[in-house]
Amino acid sequence: MTLKAGNILEGTVVNITGFGAFVEIEGKTGLVHISEVSDSYVKDIRSFLKEKDKVKVKIISVDDNGKISLSMKQAMPLKKSVRPIEIDWGKEKEKQASPKDFEDRMMKFMKESEERLQDIKKNQDARNRGYRKNSSF
Template sequence: MTLEVGNIVEGTVVNITNFGAFIDLNGKTGLVHISEVADTYVKDIKEFIKEGDKVKVKVLGIDANGKISLSIKQGVAIIPKRTTRPADVEWSGQDRKKSGGSNSFEDIMSKFMKESEEIMSDYKKKQEVRTKNRRS
């Protein structure tokens, strides 16, 4: 694959500095700035990568002097943070059989609305008490 902005290519970490890592891309060298190593704060880049590691990087830019800007965090596939369904609702219908009743969408929604109204009512009561205490 050619080195073009937006492409994801594989390279080898050849040098690590306090501001980033230099990546060999089949004879050309690019820089991954420390801010482009991970989605979290990176204090020590050596906690994330080491020399000799094979990494996938996204080409962010190539300037007129031939300097190549790279990103490791943009070079990996984005994994959704939420991979499970809510635990309160059993979507397979198994809990209908256990309870002996029907758990239609309307029933579930009605239960949700009732619980929400109760929670909001409690919240409003607490707010009123706080307001009265401040005025006293």
């Protein structure tokens, strides 16, 4: 099989660096960048790969100089897609608050806010009583 973009092949890891792994495929060596190792974040590539591991890779590109870019994550089979949540908009409209309900919630909020403000003022007044400066100087 020729080395061209899109092909999925099996290769052997020959060297691991901090930025990726070199994989030998069909007698040539290509690079799997650390960002192409897994779908999840890869902090240390050595936790995913060891030298002489057999891995499946997809050829991303082969440039004019013969550099081969590879991807392990693109060679993995696609995960089953998760269906989006279906929303019945008719029921959503029924759930919306009526103007009266909104006013009740607003009144409750205002009352709780006023109570909290009064508590804060009481606490500040209690603290300030012990620290009043004498103005007779």
